[in-house]
Amino acid sequence: EAGVAQSPRYKIIEKRQSVAFWCNPISGHATLYWYQQILGQGPKLLIQFQNNGVVDDSQLPKDRFSAERLKGVDSTLKIQPAKLEDSAVYLCASTGGTYNSPLHFGNGTRLTVT
């Protein structure tokens, strides 16, 4: 089965610019997650979608971050305006339909804000 697809792999922007990341989960996976991993730390959940609805966005900095999953398949995460502290790897992941389905990560997008 094809894995979680993400693009771009790398992005360098200046602070106050905007950026968007794209994710296509494993086919049939209803639940999609965006995690942020700052260098030297473990991944931190930003937002969880179930189909096209948001389940949990309590950790998403909503003043600058937004995410959507309009058709319940692929998803976009946007940052506007970016800050230096947003430099991180943004990991998309998905799980299947049961509680104990394991988490499958994409390769991530490495964002550098200068």
Next chain:
Amino acid sequence: QKEVEQNSGPLSVPEGAIASLNCTYSDRGSQSFFWYRQYSGKSPELIMSIYSNGDKEDGRFTAQLNKASQYVSLLIRDSQPSDSATYLCAVPTAGGTSYGKLTFGQGTILTVHP
């Protein structure tokens, strides 16, 4: 207190030795525990999951869980240079509805030298 704590290392062991990685967690209600391996520049991949007290073995990997003491460990026997990576401990986030909503420790860097 952090929800999931790991010694960030680095932990250095010689090839063929046993590597021991430890993790403590704060939520006494946690029922499931996961170990992810993350190679440099790559995304995390699930290598072990454990749900009940005691040991779970999978090849050269053994996960040990002690709920009374709130710690989980990962032992890697006959360590190989290819085991050099960051090992992340994770537990389902309190109130989460699936194994995809995880709280990760900061990871332990393991280096296996020939």
